[in-house]
Amino acid sequence: SRLTEDPTIKVLVIEAGLLDTGTNATVIHIPLLSGQGVGTEYDWQYVTTPQVGLNGQVLPYPRGFVTGGSSALNAMVYARGPSEDFDRLALVSGDDGWNWTSLQPYILKNERHVPDWTNRNVEGEYTPSVHGTGPLMTSLTPNQTTLDHLVFEAVHELGGKFVYNQDMNSGDGLGFGWMQSTVGNGARSDSSTAFLTPALNLRSNLDLLLQTQVIKVAGTTNATDLRTVEIAQHENGEMVFAGFREVILSAGSVGTPQLLLLSGIGSPDDLDQLGIEPILNLPNVGKNMQDQPMVSIQYSVNFTSPLQNVLTNATELDDTLAQWETSQTGFAAGNILNTLGFFRLDPSIPPLSNHPDPSAGPQSPHISFAFVDSFVSNPNQDVPASGNWITGSIVVQSPTINFSDTSAFAAHIIAPHPDAANLTSNEEIEEYIRFWSNTLKHPVSTARISSLNSSNGVVGPNLCVNGASGLRVVDASILPYATGGFPQAQVYIIAERASALIYAVSC
């Protein structure tokens, strides 16, 4: 979208998946259904290899197979992460243009805060000055609940590190706050609805090839001058497009290293085993992947929740969805997540007492957690047939023990779910985590950025592939570390600056 603002530049987008329109695609656009696009025709439907740390489990690994990519499938959490994340990106890449302060124009250019459909008063729930004027819309929940108020009562009661964070997109990455979702006008806002589709409607210098898989990038006269793309629209239907000014891979943390390897870019040993002729020795392609594990604990509670009512009562669900279809309003026009917290672990106890701190700095989180007003099951866990439930979803480790002990929660919690009933020793907690963990689906770092003189990276500070010409990577794979926030916000920011770099510096 940004590149085609210049009418002299022609852009061809090649997308393997489907268009995000049509009857089935409402699963993408209705905020209440967020997450339900997983496992459908809009998902590549990968699975992991058996995970050693999770007792050998094989987990589904969804990736968007649709215009908008995974931003059309995701849980819509918009959290840029701590400023320290971006400062570390600048340090690793040796380019101050990636630090939090330098990125401000791009941060403000891609996103804007909008009211939820009820237009309720949200004063004190976010900070207007840290939001911009961009096409991507973010908003707060229209559906505040009893649970949300309990969460903030518990935060107040616990004090200490459990501070209220008015806006987790301000660069301050710690504390509990109201969650911002990529929702506007009652529907999901994503990289297709905010950027690609409006540009396609507006400009003739942008074209989209759908259901077309890129097979590899190639050189024509010079093997490392990579401006040719081989594609296929069906088996044995290969075509070659040559002569691009530049090829930009945005196939994501799984697709981008796959394409690099298919093109002969990677570790020569890996490529030899696959029968692919090596053209560039970049041993970090597809290596160093970081993701964020998550585990949920459910509690039965003595209050009912609107979300649970809708999800368990077919008539209510039909009515809610019918209202959305008519006017993009009602309960279905809000995300199912309303609040989110980011915290640091105690440095005096393991794992931090015997490992280097993996966070980006002293103001960056080690864990995050969110509460949902319903039963969110872990992989292969059955949803109980009855009862009122809430779920605490914890990334990496569980401080919900503290939370459920607060008087705010104690007055409402009946019992933890039987699967988590007897978690008292460290061993029992560890076994629970290994057995029930899932992934947040946040892979990064498979084509990581590094400074110009480093051999650790796949791309340099301008996102050009090291040792090649004509080839750039712009997606989550370039991030050097798992984010202290949630990755999509960082991907939009990277893409916004990348468009400026593409104008300024050729690869």
Ligand SMILES: Cc1cc2nc3c(=O)[nH]c(=O)nc-3n(C[C@H](O)[C@H](O)[C@H](O)COP(=O)(O)OP(=O)(O)OC[C@H]3O[C@@H](n4cnc5c(N)ncnc54)[C@H](O)[C@@H]3O)c2cc1C
């Ligand atoms: C279920 C789920 C929930 C998530 N929840 C959140 C969340 O709440 N908040 C958050 O910040 N992040 C979340 N994420 C992660 C976030 O969506 C991703 O980090 C982000 O979308 C990555 O963007 P990307 O451009 O790197 O890749 P993607 O968005 O995955 O885009 C890659 C695109 O390339 C296409 N492609 C791949 N290979 C080829 C090929 N060979 N030829 C042609 N096209 C190809 C794909 O079809 C896809 O459209 C979630 C992800 C998932 C899957």
